[in-house]
Amino acid sequence: MIIDKLFKEVEKKGNVCVGLDSHLEYIPDHIKEKYQDVDEILFQFNKNIIDRTMDIVPVYKLQIAFYEAYGIKGLVAYKRTIEYIRNNGIITIGDIKRGDIASTAEMYAKAHFEGDFQVDFITLNPYMGFDSITPYLKYIDKGDKGIFVLLRTSNPGAKDIQYLEISSSEDTQSKKLYYHVGDKLYEMGSKYIGSCGYSSIGAVVGGTHRDEAEEIRGRYKNMFFLIPGYGHQGGKGEDVALYLSDGNGGVVNSSRGIITAYKSYEDGEENYDKYARDAVLAMKEDIESEGRV
Numbered sequence: 001m002i003i004d005k006l007f008k009e010v011e012k013k014g015n016v017c018v019g020l021d022s023h024l025e026y027i028p029d030h031i032k033e034k035y036q037d038v039d040e041i042l043f044q045f046n047k048n049i050i051d052r053t054m055d056i057v058p059v060y061k062l063q064i065a066f067y068e069a070y071g072i073k074g075l076v077a078y079k080r081t082i083e084y085i086r087n088n089g090i091i092t093i094g095d096i097k098r099g100d101i102a103s104t105a106e107m108y109a110k111a112h113f114e115g116d117f118q119v120d121f122i123t124l125n126p127y128m129g130f131d132s133i134t135p136y137l138k139y140i141d142k143g144d145k146g147i148f149v150l151l152r153t154s155n156p157g158a159k160d161i162q163y164l165e166i167s168s169s170e171d172t173q174s175k176k177l178y179y180h181v182g183d184k185l186y187e188m189g190s191k192y193i194g195s196c197g198y199s200s201i202g203a204v205v206g207g208t209h210r211d212e213a214e215e216i217r218g219r220y221k222n223m224f225f226l227i228p229g230y231g232h233q234g235g236k237g238e239d240v241a242l243y244l245s246d247g248n249g250g251v252v253n254s255s256r257g258i259i260t261a262y263k264s265y266e267d268g269e270e271n272y273d274k275y276a277r278d279a280v281l282a283m284k285e286d287i288e289s290e291g292r293v
């Protein structure tokens, strides 16, 4: 199962998920001068970072908006980057955050689990209802695909909806909306638990809010977490480590914190890939220094 592969990669390489959110503004001038086409610029920027970090990175996440924003050529860069990562035997997350009625979701599943944009995991937004998730299950069933579903996100607006206290006919007491979502996903995920003890249905929990971290980790023992919010959004090693279990059970994403790390150095532009590697190593150390919680 794909979750077993992710678990083993984390065991070998640590928890850092590099976010290739490659905005043209983040790309050094020498690359933009060397290549004419935006697909080549984005791909070469990504490739150099991947080549420099793949021995210490278990998974890369591409937020598709950063590629869609550049039209067809942007999507060519998306496709080439995910193919390059997968051809190197490394896991990819397509951060697409989809959520729609079942017939449309079937096409999203086909678009991102097959063909040009095929990745190993995708992110989904469950707030349209659980029938928007079921069309992906047939791919998870086959074993080589997984999903990360938004549970409690990293942005300040997470509180607007996800934290609302709700009561449903199934509950005796009220609970936060994100726990209602989490409980349903946990139940759905129990069919897809790998030999590592985690399910291929994982959840996204923002590393920026730590108050509920222990409760979330304890409540969903078999759930693997994608934890964004480290670095630029303020999340620290001590926050995100609370979502891990014995050093595994989650990957921590940083995008700008890694791919724009070079901007703090005078010789950064020429050595942006080296500074990306240094940022991964520093992040790994920051998380691991919290001990195996």
Ligand SMILES: O=C(O)c1cc(=O)[nH]c(=O)n1[C@@H]1O[C@H](COP(=O)(O)O)[C@@H](O)[C@H]1O
Binding pocket: 019, 021, 063, 095, 123, 152, 153, 154, 155, 204, 205, 206, 228, 229, 230, 231, 232, 233, 253, 254, 255, 256, 257
């Ligand atoms: O699903 C996500 O990856 C995600 C969920 C969330 O709650 N917060 C969040 O920031 N993200 C994504 O994680 C990345 C964070 O980027 P940086 O803030 O630059 O590290 C972006 O690609 C976001 O779209």
